[in-house]
Amino acid sequence: MIVMFGIFLLTLLVITAVAIVRTENLFVAVMLMGIASLLIAANFFLLDAADVALTEAAIGAGISTVLFLSALALTSERERTKSSRRLLSLAVVVAATLVLIYATFDKPRFGAADAPVHTHVAPWYLENTPKYIDIPNVVTAVLGSFRGYDTLGEVFVVFTAGIGVLFLLGSGAAAGALPEEKVNEGLRHHLIPRVVGRVVIPFILLFGLYVQFHGEYGPGGGFQAGAIVAAAIVLFALLEGEQRALAVLPQRVLLVLMACGPLIYGAVGIAGIALGGNFLDYSPLLSDPVKGQQLGILIIEAGVGITVTGVLLSIFHAFAARGR
Amino acid sequence: MATVLDILSWVLLTLGGVSVLIGGIGALRMPDLYTRMHAASVTDSMGAILVLTGIMLQAGWSLVTIKLIAILLFLLLTSPTSSNALASAALLAGTRPFAETQQDREDVT
Numbered sequence: 399m400i401v402m403f404g405i406f407l408l409t410l411l412v413i414t415a416v417a418i419v420r421t422e423n424l425f426v427a428v429m430l431m432g433i434a435s436l437l438i439a440a441n442f443f444l445l446d447a448a449d450v451a452l453t454e455a456a457i458g459a460g461i462s463t464v465l466f467l468s469a470l471a472l473t474s475e476r477e478r479t480k481s482s483r484r485l486l487s488l489a490v491v492v493a494a495t496l497v498l499i500y501a502t503f504d505k506p507r508f509g510a511a512d513a514p515v516h517t518h519v520a521p522w523y524l525e526n527t528p529k530y531i532d533i534p535n536v537v538t539a540v541l542g543s544f545r546g547y548d549t550l551g552e553v554f555v556v557f558t559a560g561i562g563v564l565f566l567l568g569s570g571a572a573a574g575a576l577p578e579e580k581v582n583e584g585l586r587h588h589l590i591p592r593v594v595g596r597v598v599i600p601f602i603l604l605f606g607l608y609v610q611f612h613g614e615y616g617p618g619g620g621f622q623a624g625a626i627v628a629a630a631i632v633l634f635a636l637l638e639g640e641q642r643a644l645a646v647l648p649q650r651v652l653l654v655l656m657a658c659g660p661l662i663y664g665a666v667g668i669a670g671i672a673l674g675g676n677f678l679d680y681s682p683l684l685s686d687p688v689k690g691q692q693l694g695i696l697i698i699e700a701g702v703g704i705t706v707t708g709v710l711l712s713i714f715h716a717f718a719a720r721g722r
Numbered sequence: 723m724a725t726v727l728d729i730l731s732w733v734l735l736t737l738g739g740v741s742v743l744i745g746g747i748g749a750l751r752m753p754d755l756y757t758r759m760h761a762a763s764v765t766d767s768m769g770a771i772l773v774l775t776g777i778m779l780q781a782g783w784s785l786v787t788i789k790l791i792a793i794l795l796f797l798l799l800t801s802p803t804s805s806n807a808l809a810s811a812a813l814l815a816g817t818r819p820f821a822e823t824q825q826d827r828e829d830v831t
Contacts, residue, residue, distance in 0.1 A: 586812060594803040598796070 624706025
């Protein structure tokens with residue numbers, strides 16, 4: 399039954415992908431990409447990867463759709479068609495597809511217990527998480543502690559991407575004060591979205607905090623929570639006008655938040671060295687090594703969430719500032 | 723008691739699925755944006771309520787039910803709002819409702 403459902407979702411995904419390639423209206427393409435992300439998220443969930451599903455739904459279907467739309471506001475809605483070298487690209491795509499299909503023949507069967515992923519380090523993680531870290535969600539243990547280096551790298555990737563976008567677009571801080579009539583008022587004249595937004599936004603923020611700090615017990619963590627908090631503030635900016643969102647969280651604060659995550663993460667790592675352990679070893683943080691691991695994971699997850707929120711909001715404001 | 727709840731829950735789930743299907747067919751078959759939104763809102767309102775209530779009966783009294791109630795409340799607040807925002811944005815952008823008869827056209831313009 400689950401396999402049938404997975405095949406159904408994947409078929410829809412292929413149809414959506416073909417539609418994305420074929421449509422010339424970029425607005426439709428953005429909406430279809432959101433649908434594709436949601437389909438993939440459902441598929442991840444079927445495969446019991448709830449953490450990845452949550453990330454994909456929050457970032458792929460939620461925030462990146464908003465960012466694509468704000469990018470689209472700066473450019474035209476139609477795709478410029480280019481017809482040269484179509485045969486060459488077709489040949490390349492067909493060849494790559496054949497190679498990939500050929501490569502799948504060597505993959506282990508779906509759900510096979512003797513697949514390399516199930517025999518390499520995964521059993522060790524599952525066996526030793528209760529002993530070393532003692533939190534129910536093994537994914538968070540792997541992400542935060544066992545593979546802490548990888549997550550540090552991911553935080554730096556997010557940070558670097560944010561810096562890159564701000565270099566390209568400008569942070570909007572230099573634009574200075576706007577003339578009165580050009581101030582973006584958002585949907586302030588639309589009563590219903592504003593009232594409902596005021597009711598809902600605090601709960602979205604609360605849910606973001608829940609996802610942030612519940613990551614040790616269930617699906618969640620800094621990446622998802624950062625996207626959810628950023629989504630709440632983007633919603634606020636859309637409803638109440640960008641100026642009021644910037645009054646709550648000015649651009650210079652966002653820039654500090656962006657840098658905070660890698661700093662907090664690195665500081666926890668160096669604190670491990672200073673207290674006599676290895677880099678990113680959280681055990682020496684407290685007298686009880688297990689409690690130290692839990693504290694370390696809590697702090698680095700907070701750092702991740704802060705950076706993701708800062709980067710996403712900076713990018714959103716940068717796009718919005720270009721649109722004026 | 724458990725059997726009654728099970729049957730009730732499956733009736734609700736089936737009715738919910740039927741409403742989603744009706745919403746989908748309506749969204750494809752209706753002539754213009756506003757009537758399509760009207761059809762699609764069957765999915766949001768009836769579909770969501772029936773399916774979520776059906777799942778709640780399956781879950782029994784537990785934390786899952788509380789979470790489902792929260793999801794239902796969120797959907798009941800946000801989906802009419804987004805429909806309202808979509809319809810008013812379409813009206814502001816100049817999308818006119820589909821007019822079948824001469825009288826309709828005079829009413830629209």
